Each structure stands twice: as structure tokens, then as C-alpha cells.
Amino acid sequence: MDERxxxxxxxxxxxxxxxxAGDDVVVSVAEDAHDLGVAVAEALGERGANVTTxxxxxxxxxxxxxxxxxxxxxxxxxxxxxxxxxDDSAADPDDPGGVPDFDDDPAVDRAIxxxxxxxxxxxxGRNTTASADVASETRQAYAKAxxxxxxxxxxxxxxxxxxxxxxxxxxxxxxxEEYQEFVYDAVLRDWEALAAEMARMKExxxxxxxxxxxxxxDGAPDTDVAMSIAGRTAVNSAASxxxxxxxxxxxEVFTAPYDAEGEAFFDVPMTIDATRxxxxxxxxxxxxxxxxxxxxxxDALASxxxxxxxxxxxxxxxxxxxxxxxxxxxSILFDEKMGDTVHLAVGRxxxxxLPAGESGNDSAVHVDMISDVxxxxxxxxxxxxxxxxxxxxxxxxxxx
Amino acid sequence: MDERxxxxxxxxxxxxxxxxAGDDVVVSVAEDAHDLGVAVAEALGERGANVTTxxxxxxxxxxxxxxxxxxxxxxxxxxxxxxxxxDDSAADPDDPGGVPDFDDDPAVDRAIxxxxxxxxxxxxGRNTTASADVASETRQAYAKAxxxxxxxxxxxxxxxxxxxxxxxxxxxxxxxEEYQEFVYDAVLRDWEALAAEMARMKExxxxxxxxxxxxxxDGAPDTDVAMSIAGRTAVNSAASxxxxxxxxxxxEVFTAPYDAEGEAFFDVPMTIDATRxxxxxxxxxxxxxxxxxxxxxxDALASxxxxxxxxxxxxxxxxxxxxxxxxxxxSILFDEKMGDTVHLAVGRxxxxxLPAGESGNDSAVHVDMISDVxxxxxxxxxxxxxxxxxxxxxxxxxxx
Numbered sequence: 001m002d003e004r005x006x007x008x009x010x011x012x013x014x015x016x017x018x019x020x021a022g023d024d025v026v027v028s029v030a031e032d033a034h035d036l037g038v039a040v041a042e043a044l045g046e047r048g049a050n051v052t053t054x055x056x057x058x059x060x061x062x063x064x065x066x067x068x069x070x071x072x073x074x075x076x077x078x079x080x081x082x083x084x085x086x087d088d089s090a091a092d093p094d095d096p097g098g099v100p101d102f103d104d105d106p107a108v109d110r111a112i113x114x115x116x117x118x119x120x121x122x123x124x125g126r127n128t129t130a131s132a133d134v135a136s137e138t139r140q141a142y143a144k145a146x147x148x149x150x151x152x153x154x155x156x157x158x159x160x161x162x163x164x165x166x167x168x169x170x171x172x173x174x175x176x177e178e179y180q181e182f183v184y185d186a187v188l189r190d191w192e193a194l195a196a197e198m199a200r201m202k203e204x205x206x207x208x209x210x211x212x213x214x215x216x217x218d219g220a221p222d223t224d225v226a227m228s229i230a231g232r233t234a235v236n237s238a239a240s241x242x243x244x245x246x247x248x249x250x251x252e253v254f255t256a257p258y259d260a261e262g263e264a265f266f267d268v269p270m271t272i273d274a275t276r277x278x279x280x281x282x283x284x285x286x287x288x289x290x291x292x293x294x295x296x297x298x299d300a301l302a303s304x305x306x307x308x309x310x311x312x313x314x315x316x317x318x319x320x321x322x323x324x325x326x327x328x329x330x331s332i333l334f335d336e337k338m339g340d341t342v343h344l345a346v347g348r349x350x351x352x353x354l355p356a357g358e359s360g361n362d363s364a365v366h367v368d369m370i371s372d373v374x375x376x377x378x379x380x381x382x383x384x385x386x387x388x389x390x391x392x393x394x395x396x397x398x399x400x
Numbered sequence: 401m402d403e404r405x406x407x408x409x410x411x412x413x414x415x416x417x418x419x420x421a422g423d424d425v426v427v428s429v430a431e432d433a434h435d436l437g438v439a440v441a442e443a444l445g446e447r448g449a450n451v452t453t454x455x456x457x458x459x460x461x462x463x464x465x466x467x468x469x470x471x472x473x474x475x476x477x478x479x480x481x482x483x484x485x486x487d488d489s490a491a492d493p494d495d496p497g498g499v500p501d502f503d504d505d506p507a508v509d510r511a512i513x514x515x516x517x518x519x520x521x522x523x524x525g526r527n528t529t530a531s532a533d534v535a536s537e538t539r540q541a542y543a544k545a546x547x548x549x550x551x552x553x554x555x556x557x558x559x560x561x562x563x564x565x566x567x568x569x570x571x572x573x574x575x576x577e578e579y580q581e582f583v584y585d586a587v588l589r590d591w592e593a594l595a596a597e598m599a600r601m602k603e604x605x606x607x608x609x610x611x612x613x614x615x616x617x618d619g620a621p622d623t624d625v626a627m628s629i630a631g632r633t634a635v636n637s638a639a640s641x642x643x644x645x646x647x648x649x650x651x652e653v654f655t656a657p658y659d660a661e662g663e664a665f666f667d668v669p670m671t672i673d674a675t676r677x678x679x680x681x682x683x684x685x686x687x688x689x690x691x692x693x694x695x696x697x698x699d700a701l702a703s704x705x706x707x708x709x710x711x712x713x714x715x716x717x718x719x720x721x722x723x724x725x726x727x728x729x730x731s732i733l734f735d736e737k738m739g740d741t742v743h744l745a746v747g748r749x750x751x752x753x754l755p756a757g758e759s760g761n762d763s764a765v766h767v768d769m770i771s772d773v774x775x776x777x778x779x780x781x782x783x784x785x786x787x788x789x790x791x792x793x794x795x796x797x798x799x800x
Contacts, residue, residue, distance in 0.1 A: 022503065024506060024507045024508045026508055029455050029457075029460075031434065034431065034457065034459070034460075037455070037457070037460055038457075038459050038460055038463045039463070041460040041461075041463040041464040041467065042463035042464065042466060042467040043467060044464060044467065045463065045464040045465060045466065045467020045468040045469075045470070045471065045500075046467040046468070046470050046471045046474075047467075047471070048468070048471055050503050050506040050507070050508065050509070051464055052454070052506075052508040052509055052512070053454060053455040053457065053460055054452070054453060054454060054455060055429050055437070055453040055454060055455035057429075057434065057437065057438075057453065059434070059438050060429075060434075060437055060438055060441040060453055061441075063438045063439070063441040063442035063445065064441040064442065064444060064445040064451055065445060066442060066445065067441065067442040067443060067444065067445020067446040067447075068445040068446070068448070069445075070445070070446050071445065071446045071447070071448055074446075100445075103422065103450050106424060106450040106452070107424045107450070107515040107516075108424045108426055108450065108452040108512055108515045108516050109450070109452055110515075111511035111512060111514070111515040112452070112508055112511060112512060114511070115507040115508045115510075115511040116507075116508050
């Protein structure tokens with residue numbers, strides 16, 4: 001086995017999830033993530049933890065949902081031999097929609113996450129579009145029914161990572177070995193040192209009241225946007241549950257801004273609901289998006305912004321600080337943590353950034369948009385430049 | 401997808417496990433059993449069941465156990481940085497054995513099977529000897545700690561089957577496509593008809609008091625063994641939980657004999673604890689094995705018989721009636737159900753064969769030994785021939 005796979009497993013188990021002897025750990029292994037699953041299982045045995053392994057197969061999920069769709073269609077047409085008028089878990093025969101009904105309290109899945117101390121999700125399937133032919137209504141109905149399970153899962157010490165697979169390499173537009181290098185560069189950091197550096201940024205944001213981001217770049221609209229962060233707490237997202245950070249890799253500091261004013265341009269492409277979205281421009285007045293455009297995928301962007309009232313307000317300001325990530329791969333797990341980037345998200349804010357008992361921006365969506373700030377840009381907090389052209393003020397080469 | 405895979409899934413879900421809408425079904429998918437897992441997930445979606453998928457990987461299990469061994473070794477040598485004197489889940493440092501201590505109440509695994517209605521185990525790994533380098537003491541310690549989980553699992557409507565893989569084909573000494581044919585011939589039966597035929601055999605055994613098996617075959621020692629079955633109930637093992645039968649394929653009728661007298665010869669090779677055992681001869685007096693021999697693997701046989709007092713007494717008499725199985729493949733899932741065979745097991749008897757509240761032969765082991773009865777043999781119940789040269793008395797060609 002590639003030694004980097006073992007190192008990845010050790011970072012995941014020890015730094016990220018902080019597994020200790022006696023912990024009940026649930027590991028979900030995607031179709032092609034077997035090798036990392038093996039390395040994680042060995043590490044968990046060494047730590048004296050219990051392990052339960054789930055098969056996180058997109059193809060199985062798709063098959064289950066397609067089966068449920070066939071059932072809902074059968075119920076509607078009335079020719080399903082399994083049709084039982086007394087069975088209230090079946091779809092309502094009067095429902096013309098044909099959207100499957102799912103049990104909103106699946107006993108086994110709930111029991112798993114209620115009993116688990118930690119949950120390690122290892123992505124890495126064989127096809128990132130494995131569920132492309134499942135109706136979005138079906139997916140939404142399933143996600144809605146799984147709300148309780150999802151909440152129980154979020155109450156564990158959960159960490160999400162990926163094993164580099166050919167399918168993910170393809171999504172990133174990279175060769176397989178090239179993509180492996182990319183993933184391990186991002187994951188196998190000196191996390192202790194990065195956490196210390198990110199603590200400096202958190203300190204600045206926690207003490208600050210206003211953030212202003214300015215970019216002046218050739219061929220791109222300028223960004224000049226200001227937002228309040230007074231009273232908000234930044235999260236030092238250092239890829240560990242000890243830092244309330246649940247992604248490996250991570251490497252961003254984020255907070256929950258409000259009252260945005262000005263114009264922001266996002267030059268990093270992204271995918272919203274399978275639609276490619278490029279060159280997004282948002283105009284804020286009084287904290288709300290009052291105008292927007294995109295060079296591609298504008299309809300998908302409009303649909304996000306129209307979701308609910310909170311979808312037009314900011315939920316997150318994030319500053320990417322993982323310099324192991326040096327290119328965009330169309331995966332939010334990596335893109336938003338890249339060094340020399342900042343991102344803003346419209347939609348839901350994270351509770352960890354809010355004063356206890358206070359609710360921040362609420363929305364059914366949370367969509368991150370990323371801007372490269374490596375050149376001709378600056379980030380100011382209360383009028384002082386903290387980052388210019390990518391360099392932080394505590395770094396060599398910083399020119400205030 | 402091969403249509404036979406879908407048919408296999410339907411037999412498993414509908415005939416074997418009797419899954420209904422709203423059931424909580426746990427499916428364990430082995431490393432190379434993905435395709436059958438997909439077909440089962442689709443069928444469960446169609447039935448309106450909930451599904452939770454476990455990854456039944458022998459390589460992950462092996463890695464976990466090797467990790468636990470490394471931990472136990474580290475604890476013993478005292479140089480394990482994780483060594484914590486207050487941690488009672490760690491191995492006892494005074495224990496010179498280096499055998500891992502396992503948590504005997506793993507919360508997640510127990511919760512899964514306590515919440516599950518049905519458990520479908522789909523075997524089919526990449527290497528049947530994937531755990532060959534795990535110490536047998538480690539395996540035993542793990543199995544012992546898992547007793548509670550195993551009992552909870554046996555309380556579900558569980559069914560064990562296999563997806564035909566190259567690894568299993570290799571174990572059977574067959575080409576891959578040839579092995580696929582073999583598995584589907586065994587699994588895709590008219591189970592309703594076979595269950596009806598097996599019911600006739602069950603009727604004979606339930607009414608009978610004494611079974612005698614006689615073989616006179618060229619080049620092999622003769623068998624002439626008699627045993628009592630009075631008061632015992634035969635199980636019609638028709639590959640369905642509705643028949644208290646938990647294997648797919650199945651196709652045997654079995655009961656719990658006692659007071660064996662005589663000599664039995666088993667010409668079908670088998671594997672006991674990774675040792676090939678051939679041509680076993682057992683001599684019974686007063687229900688106990690008083691003499692034995694094997695042409696190969698006699699030590700492994702001796703070790704089984706020496707396990708405990710019950711290991712020298714019979715726990716099972718089984719009559720194979722699945723004529724879809726036409727060859728031995730060194731897999732008990734198939735071998736013992738083959739048409740024209742009978743098998744006796746030393747060790748533990750199944751509760752289902754015993755009068756309510758009565759305990760039959762008790763032992764830590766249950767080892768099946770198989771005899772081909774297709775030629776020059778007869779099975780008598782209370783002096784009447786029920787099967788001669790493989791043919792049952794209700795079949796054409798039977799010569800009483």
C-alpha cells in the first residue's frame with residue numbers, strides 16, 4: 001500500500017476525529033475508497049476503537065431511489081401487486097406526483113448515529129454523476145425524510161474526506177497520479193502549524209467590526225464589498241473536530257458576516273445543481289443581493305437566490321489558507337480552502353459563528369462563491385490591510 | 401446488468417427474507433458483490449423498505465484485527481504511546497499472550513441488529529484467504545466479544561447468500577462463467593415446488609424413530625450407521641425465513657439425531673480451519689465417536705472432536721435435495737444442499753429440531769461431513785427404504 005494512504009488514515013483518525021480507545025466509530029467507504037478504508041480500519045484497531053463499516057455506494061443509492069420511483073409509479077397506476085391499501089408507508093394512490101414517500105424515521109440509520117461517537121465519511125466513487133437519472137423531486141423527498149438521521153450524524157464527531165479515485169481525477173480534469181499528488185499535498189499538511197497560523201487570522205476577525213475586500217484585476221469586474229462582522233466569532237477550520245472543523249482537507253477561517261454593501265465578482269467556476277456557473281457578479285445593498293449576473297449558468301444562480309429571503313443575504317465569509325491546494329478542481333472540499341482565495345456564501349450561516357442563542361441568516365441553501373485574491377487585491381479589517389495580493393501581514397513579502 | 405443478478409435479488413428479497421413495506425433491512429455487501437448489492441437495493445426500494453448498507457470487506461476486517469494485534473503487542477512491550485493505565489479496554493499489560501481485548505458490547509453494531517427487521521448478507525470477496533495472517537487466538541477473541549452482536553443478528557430475519565466472484569470460482573476450481581452458471585442453477589430454483597417436495601421428507605422424519613444409512617461403494621469403506629430421531633422435528637430448509645431457513649441456496653431437510661451406533665464414511669472433501677480434510681471415517685458407540693480416521697487432515701479432525709464432550713456426538717442429520725447443485729465446490733453453503741447427498745454434523749444441534757424447552761447436543765463446534773449417496777446406498781426410516789441410490793420413494797425410478 002502507498003505509504004501516503006496510511007498517512008492519510010492517521011491524519012483522519014488522530015488529528016481530525018481524535019479517536020480514542022473505546023470509541024464507537026462508523027466509517028463509510030465509497031466504491032473505490034477501499035484502500036483508505038483498509039488503512040483507517042487498521043488505525044482504528046491500533047487505537048482500540050470499535051469500528052462499523054458502511055458501504056457508501058452512489059450506485060446503490062441510485063438503485064434504491066430508482067426502485068422507490070418505480071414503486072411510486074406503480075402505486076399511481078394501481079397495477080403494483082404489492083399495493084396494499086392499509087400500508088401507509090406506500091405512496092398515496094391519490095397523489096398524482098409519483099414522488100416516492102420515504103419513511104422519515106428509519107430505525108437502523110437513526111440507531112447507528114445515535115450510538116456512534118465518530119463518523120468518518122470516505123468519499124471516492126466510480127462516477128460522480130452516478131445518480132444523474134434520479135428525479136430531483138425524489139432526491140429532495142429522500143433528503144427531507146433523512147433530516148433526523150442527518151441531525152444525529154451531525155451530532156457525532158464527523159469528518160468528511162476523499163480517497164483519490166479516477167472518477168474524481170476526471171472531474172478535476174487531471175491525470176490519476178497527478179490527482180493523487182494533489183490530494184495528498186492538500187491533506188498531508190503540518191496541521192499543528194497551519195492551525196497556529198489560522199489562529200492569527202481568527203484573532204483579527206474576532207476583534208474586527210468591518211471587513212472590506214477589494215480587487216482590481218485585468219479583464220475582470222472590480223470587487224469592492226464591505227460587510228459587518230461585529231459580534232461574530234470566526235472558526236479556525238483546522239480539519240479537526242477539536243476546532244469544530246469537519247473536512248479533511250480544511251484550512252480556512254470563516255465567520256458569519258452581515259449588512260453587506262457593494263459589488264463582488266467571483267472568478268472561480270462552480271457547479272450548482274449540475275449546471276456550470278462562471279463569473280458571478282453580485283451587488284449588495286443593505287445586506288441584500290439587489291442585482292446579479294453570471295457569464296454562464298445565470299438561471300441556476302437565480303434559482304438559488306430565489307429560494308427564500310435568506311438566500312439573498314450572506315451566510316459566510318471564508319478565507320482560504322491551505323497552500324497545499326494550488327488549483328481549482330470543481331470540488332468545494334478543496335476549492336474553498338485554497339490559499340490566496342476568499343469566498344462568500346449566500347444563505348445559511350453556521351451557528352458556531354453566532355453569539356450563543358442568537359440565530360444568524362437562515363436559509364435552505366448555502367452556496368459558496370470563490371474569488372482568487374492572489375494578485376492586485378486586498379482584504380481590510382477595520383481599515384487595516386490584513387492580506388494583500390495573497391500575502392498575510394505576518395508573512396514575508398507582505399506590503400501593507 | 402445480467403438479468404440473473406436481478407432474479408437472484410428478487411428471490412433473496414421476496415422468497416427468502418419476505419421483505420415488506422416499512423421493514424428496516426440491513427444489507428452487507430462484500431468487496432466484489434457490488435452488482436448484487438445494486439440489484440437488492442433496487443428491489444428494496446420497490447418494496448418500500450428502508451435499507452442500510454454495510455461493507456462486508458474481509459480485507460477491512462483483517463486490517464482491523466491486525467491493528468488490534470499491533471496494539472496488544474505494543475501494550476505488552478510497554479512502548480505504545482497510547483498506553484493508558486486507566487484504559488480498561490486496552491490489553492492487560494500483565495497478560496503475556498498479546499491477544500487483543502475487544503469491547504464485548506460494541507454499541508453501534510448492537511444497535512444496528514436490535515433495530516433491524518431483516519439482515520441480508522451478500523458474500524463474494526476478492527480473496528477467500530484474506531485473513532490468513534490473523535492469529536487464530538485473535539479471531540477467537542473477536543468472535544467471543546461479538547457474541548451479543550451475533551445473537552442480535554440471529555434474532556432478525558437473516559439470510560446469507562453469495563454473489564459469484566472470481567475468488568469463489570477459484571476456490572471451487574472453476575472458470576468464472578462456469579461458476580456463475582453453477583451459482584444461478586443453485587439459487588434460481590422453483591422454490592415453491594422444492595419446498596413441497598421437501599415437506600414430504602420432513603413428514604417422514606417427523607413421524608420416524610430411527611434412521612439408518614447404508615452405503616456399499618467400490619473402493620470406499622462401507623457406511624452402516626443408525627441413529628434415533630424420536631421426538632425430534634425436522635426443518636424443511638427451503639431458503640426462506642418462513643421455513644426457518646437462512647441460506648440461499650438451501651434445499652435440505654435436517655433434524656437432530658442422537659444415540660448413533662455404527663460406522664460412517666464421508667467421501668466429500670472439506671476444509672477445517674484452513675486444513676484440507678478427506679475421507680473421514682467415524683465409529684459411533686452409544687452415541688459417541690469412539691474411533692476415527694481421515695486420509696488427510698486427521699489432526700484437524702482430532703482437534704474438532706476434542707473441543708468438548710458434545711463435539712463427539714451428532715448435532716445434525718441433513719438430506720441434500722437441491723438438484724441444481726451438481727458438484728462439490730468446497731463451500732458448505734452449496735455442498736450440504738446438493739442432491740444425492742446426506743451429511744452428519746458433530747457438535748451443536750439446532751434448537752428448531754428440539755422439543756420446546758429441551759436442549760439438544762451442546763458444543764462450541766458444528767462441523768458438517770458429507771457423503772455422496774447417488775449410488776449403491778440406501779436411507780431407511782424405521783426399516784423402510786426412503787431413498788435408494790439417490791432416488792426418493794416418491795420419485796420415478798425409485799426401486800424400494
